[in-house]
Amino acid sequence: xxxxxxxxxxxxxxxxxxxxxxxxxxxxxxxxxxxxxxxxxxxxxxxxxxxxxxxxxxxxxxxxxxxxxxxxxxxxxxxxxxxxxxxxxxxxxxxxxxxxxxxx
Amino acid sequence: xxxxxxxxxxxxxxxxxxxxxxxxxxxxxxxxxxxxxxxxxxxxxxxxxxxxxxxxxxxxxxxxxxxxxxxxxxxxxxxxxxxxxxxxxxxxxxxxxxxxxxxxxxxxxxxxxxxxxxxxxxxxxxxxxxxxxxxxxxxxxxxxxxxxxxxxxxxxxxxxxxxxxxxxxxxxxxxxx
Numbered sequence: 555x556x557x558x559x560x561x562x563x564x565x566x567x568x569x570x571x572x573x574x575x576x577x578x579x580x581x582x583x584x585x586x587x588x589x590x591x592x593x594x595x596x597x598x599x600x601x602x603x604x605x606x607x608x609x610x611x612x613x614x615x616x617x618x619x620x621x622x623x624x625x626x627x628x629x630x631x632x633x634x635x636x637x638x639x640x641x642x643x644x645x646x647x648x649x650x651x652x653x654x655x656x657x658x
Numbered sequence: 659x660x661x662x663x664x665x666x667x668x669x670x671x672x673x674x675x676x677x678x679x680x681x682x683x684x685x686x687x688x689x690x691x692x693x694x695x696x697x698x699x700x701x702x703x704x705x706x707x708x709x710x711x712x713x714x715x716x717x718x719x720x721x722x723x724x725x726x727x728x729x730x731x732x733x734x735x736x737x738x739x740x741x742x743x744x745x746x747x748x749x750x751x752x753x754x755x756x757x758x759x760x761x762x763x764x765x766x767x768x769x770x771x772x773x774x775x776x777x778x779x780x781x782x783x784x785x786x787x788x789x790x791x792x793x794x795x796x797x798x799x800x801x802x803x804x805x806x807x808x809x810x811x812x813x814x815x816x817x818x819x820x821x822x823x824x825x826x827x828x829x830x831x832x833x834x835x
Contacts, residue, residue: 579686580693594707595714598686599721618696622689 564590565600566638569609569631576613576626601625609634661691664705671715675722683718770812777805 555563564586571577571585579597586592604610609631614621627635659667665684672680687708694704708714741748784799 578689578693580690580697583690593709594687594690595709595717598683599718601686602682618692620689620692621685622693623686 560590561600562638564592564596565604566635567592568597568600568604569627569635572610572625572627572631573635576624578622578624582625604631659702659705661688661701661705664691664708664711668711668714671711672718674719766812766816770809770816772809773805773812774809777802777807777809781806 567586567589568582571582577585579594579601582601583592583594583597586597601610601612605612605625607630609628610625611628612623612625614623616622665688668687669680669684672683675683691701691704694707695701699707709717780802781799782802784795784797784802786795788795788799
């Protein structure tokens with residue numbers, strides 16, 4: 555997959571993994587990795603960027619005597635997911651068109 | 659590699675990031691290692707899930723230019739202003755400092771050679787005059803030997819110390835590779 559496209563897709567996968575409620579790094583990887591190949595090292599910059607852009611907020615909380623960072627999606631993040639889903643409807647329409655032309 | 663060794667190495671390899679960013683990345687990996695351990699992995703195998711610290715760091719370095727928010731270590735503007743405006747004075751100070759170092763080295767070298775050669779000469783002279791003036795000859799011989807030995811000791815000391823310093827520098831370079 556094209557790197558730019560993959561980045562966008564992973565970003566949205568990560569965002570949607572937060573829809574059920576706040577989550578943490580290790581859990582995010584477990585949730586997202588069956589969908590798309592992702593490693594700890596690719597997740598960090600994505601979370602970093604999502605937080606910096608206001609799509610995600612992070613808080614530290616104690617867990618088993620250590621600190622763990624919990625991420626949750628913001629209203630801005632949800633709006634971004636809406637955009638993504640709407641855009642992809644168009645992409646699918648275009649895809650169907652390309653496929654039809656290609657087969658003829 | 660154990661967790662603390664991995665995190666320390668990672669922190670060191672991320673030198674091109676700001677201190678906050680380095681801390682934040684290391685905290686992130688630390689948390690995931692702890693979570694892996696909590697889910698039944700051993701410390702070693704949890705750490706071995708990741709690429710080696712140098713690979714992680716070099717990947718982040720490449721990404722930073724295109725898609726990272728953090729622009730890395732920032733050198734404050736005042737630093738450049740001071741550096742440029744103060745350059746005549748700073749260069750003067752630098753030359754002065756080099757002069758002092760060489761001056762001290764020269765003085766140590768001069769004193770050491772003086773002790774060794776002068777002491778040896780005095781000892782020989784004392785040995786010759788010991789037959790004509792026993793007390794003077796003996797004391798000159800003794801003092802000469804003492805000074806010569808002192809000179810040699812300083813030489814041995816300086817050589818050993820330099821060897822140790824060079825070994826230390828080599829060792830720290832080896833570690834940082």
